[in-house]
Amino acid sequence: MAESVPRHIAIIMDGNGRWAARRGKPASAGHRAGAERIRDVLRACRDRGVKALTLFAFSSENWQRPPREVELLMGMFYSYLGREAERMREEGVRLRVIGRRDRFSPRLVKAIERAEALTAGGSEGDLVIAADYGGHWDIANAARQLAEQVEKGELAAADVTEERLGMGIQLADLPPVDLLIRSSGEQRISNFLLWQTAYSEFFFTDVLWPDFGEREIDAAIAAFSTRDRRYGGRGNQCDLGAASGA
Ligand code: IPE
Ligand code: IPE
Numbered sequence: 001m002a003e004s005v006p007r008h009i010a011i012i013m014d015g016n017g018r019w020a021a022r023r024g025k026p027a028s029a030g031h032r033a034g035a036e037r038i039r040d041v042l043r044a045c046r047d048r049g050v051k052a053l054t055l056f057a058f059s060s061e062n063w064q065r066p067p068r069e070v071e072l073l074m075g076m077f078y079s080y081l082g083r084e085a086e087r088m089r090e091e092g093v094r095l096r097v098i099g100r101r102d103r104f105s106p107r108l109v110k111a112i113e114r115a116e117a118l119t120a121g122g123s124e125g126d127l128v129i130a131a132d133y134g135g136h137w138d139i140a141n142a143a144r145q146l147a148e149q150v151e152k153g154e155l156a157a158a159d160v161t162e163e164r165l166g167m168g169i170q171l172a173d174l175p176p177v178d179l180l181i182r183s184s185g186e187q188r189i190s191n192f193l194l195w196q197t198a199y200s201e202f203f204f205t206d207v208l209w210p211d212f213g214e215r216e217i218d219a220a221i222a223a224f225s226t227r228d229r230r231y232g233g234r235g236n237q238c239d240l241g242a243a244s245g246a
């Protein structure tokens, strides 16, 4: 049976650069306008009963951007945490940041830890920000943890199962990603959640991230509610008829 509201939505927030270019502005203007959309999108999701929202803010590959752009994005992430963490705490939103931290400045790492600690008690919903995140890193990270257990003799190689590996993948404790949205017309995963999207529904919109809002969330949820999620099974809309005698 079709589910009406996804428990967990993940979004690839794309199109800031093109939004700015169309206005004859530098990419920084697009990133600033894009960051302004997050609060409304989080609220729209919560109002509609979505329990978890995961946002792709900076990929492992985004370090290839011009240094000034990277610096701007890091600075914006730092001020976002300072500005929004208290509001999240008041609203009962628990914040989590996933991805590598060893390439961030110590100041940014502290800000992430502070914001996570401040909101740790939140029980109204989860907001996950993926920063210096890559799906390949995530899987390799989980594999490394199991390898360490094998190395110590705590686990046999034969015990490296899908279930065990899956437990070490980020977000294993949250509801599965039911719906993945990408803005800006691109239709690719760009190394976002790979393991976690094995059975997610996908929704692509041409709207650029700085123009993305409640309307697009509604359109995505409406599309989701019409999807028949079969998970490889037969589903229940196909009548096989009587035994064919084959
Ligand atoms: C997404 O917008 C933000 C990040 C990747 C950090 P882009 O900057 O990729 O925007 P486009 O794809 O160039 O339009
Ligand atoms: C994906 O967007 C990463 C984020 C939105 C943070 P990109 O703009 O980096 O992806 P590609 O380069 O178009 O695949």
Ligand code: MG
Residues within 6 Å of the ligand: 014, 015, 016
């Ligand atoms: Mg892009």
